[in-house]
Amino acid sequence: MHGEDTEGRLVASACTIAIDDLPDGLIVTDGFGRVLSVNRAAARLTRVTPERAVGRDINETFPFRDHDGREWWKALDPEGGLRTRSRVPERPLHLPGGQELYVSARLVREPARGGDVERVAIMLRDGGARARLERSRADLVSTVAHELRSPLTSVKGFTATLLAKWSRFTDEQKRVMLDTINTDADRVTRLITELLDVSRIESGRLEVHKQVVDIPARVRRVIAGRVAAGEPEDRFLLGHADDLPEMWLDQDKVDQILGNLVENALRHGRGTVTIEIQSVGWGVTVSVRDQGEGIEPELATRVFRQFWRGNSRRRGGTGLGLFIVKGLVEAHGGTIIVQRAPEGGAEFRFTVPTGAPDFA
Structure with missing residues (x-):
């Protein structure tokens, strides 16, 4: 008993x-x-x-x-x-x-x-939490409407002009307008991708498909894309250890993380953008540093929230990039922080574990 x-x-x-x-x-x-x-x-x-x-x-x-x-x-x-x-x-x-x-x-x-x-x-x-969520969703709708309006207006305007007055333009003028349409269509595609990522992160439906990823090679690819877009090659500095472990990660999501962090450094920072990759006991740490004004310590907890854009005059974007970066890093079982860089700018440092293949 x-x-x-x-x-x-x-x-x-x-x-x-x-x-x-x-x-x-x-x-x-x-x-x-x-x-x-x-x-x-x-x-x-x-x-x-x-x-x-x-x-x-x-x-x-x-x-x-x-x-x-x-x-x-x-x-x-x-x-x-x-x-x-x-x-x-x-x-x-x-x-x-x-x-x-x-x-x-x-x-x-x-x-x-x-x-x-x-x-x-x-x-x-x-x-109160429900009200905050509803306000967040209203902000998201407002931001999406604002960000979509500009590229769609441009696409509509140039398309209507070309259809109505095709014969009046030279081949060079047509090419410039079509290039603009293509660029703005890419902006719309990126925005839709961001919204889908936000939805998957918030609902816990983000899937990670692992494969062997060469992180230094992915960084060089991101840098090459920025150079092709007009950034001077000497603005970037890449350093990495020689003893990096084999990393099983989602390559597309790693590219997205690196691309967002580099773009953030270019948009809000100044001077050289330094990317360093180091091996740690349980994975790899990647830091992206700029030489701009940096981020005040009291703002460090806010930068990964939705719609955070800081105090930079060069606002741009939806303010969703760093929120998505944090979600992608955490989906790999990793962590990310922001701190003041040695040169005085902002340093974003994320660490991802070595992981294992999906079929293991």
């Missing part, structure tokens, strides 16, 4: 730890509204401790009401309604202090089909 009691306590303790690990709030009641458990997130959101809530009626401890002041639990009515009902959709509710939470519920029946409600699992989300 003593062993069974001990086992029961261990199971109860494990269950408590499990629900406390959930990122969202969780309140569990019986079918009559008596509170059985409250996880850590729910206690934080509602400011009601488990000690105050467990064993009491939910209307005493969590008197949720809708915008019209109606009692949520009374409207929920677990004992009434269709016996096939198992889920209650999420909706905004208020506690007496005016705090807004998004609340949904699941009715646990026994038997599962048509049985009585044994427990109600109530999920809570922070209304």
